[in-house]
Amino acid sequence: MNANKAELQKEVIYKTSRSGGKGGQNVNKVSTKVELLFSVDESSLFNDDEKILINSRLQSRFNKDGMIQVVCDEERSQYLNKEKALEKLVALLTKALQIEKPRKATKVSRAVKAARAENKRQQSAKKESRKRNFDY
Incomplete structure (x- = not known):
């Protein structure tokens, strides 16, 4: 992303209002809640x-x-x-602009298949040895 916080802040609109939560009397008097608005279509950064x-x-x-x-x-x-709101916006925009690499399909190697078969064989032998042999 070629937009840093300073350039982005020039194109952002802030709205403030009173917020709930911690703060006691401060909450009732001061507008601390921030609503950040950003227009992508009107931006010159992208x-x-x-x-x-x-x-x-x-x-x-x-x-x-x-x-x-x-x-x-x-x-x-x-x-x-x-x-914090500006940092959240920067994080949103950078994540949206990241291009994911396409996944390359791979096959399971012969050595892995052999190891899995050997493990199964050992497990089978272990369980076979636990069986009781009854003569009827």
């Missing part, structure tokens, strides 16, 4: 192929306006929540 890839892989993260939405209310300070 080329068209990267935008298509992000749109397809992060479909569930888009809101009704077509923007990626990240919410953070873990910390007691608005600044820390903004930082």
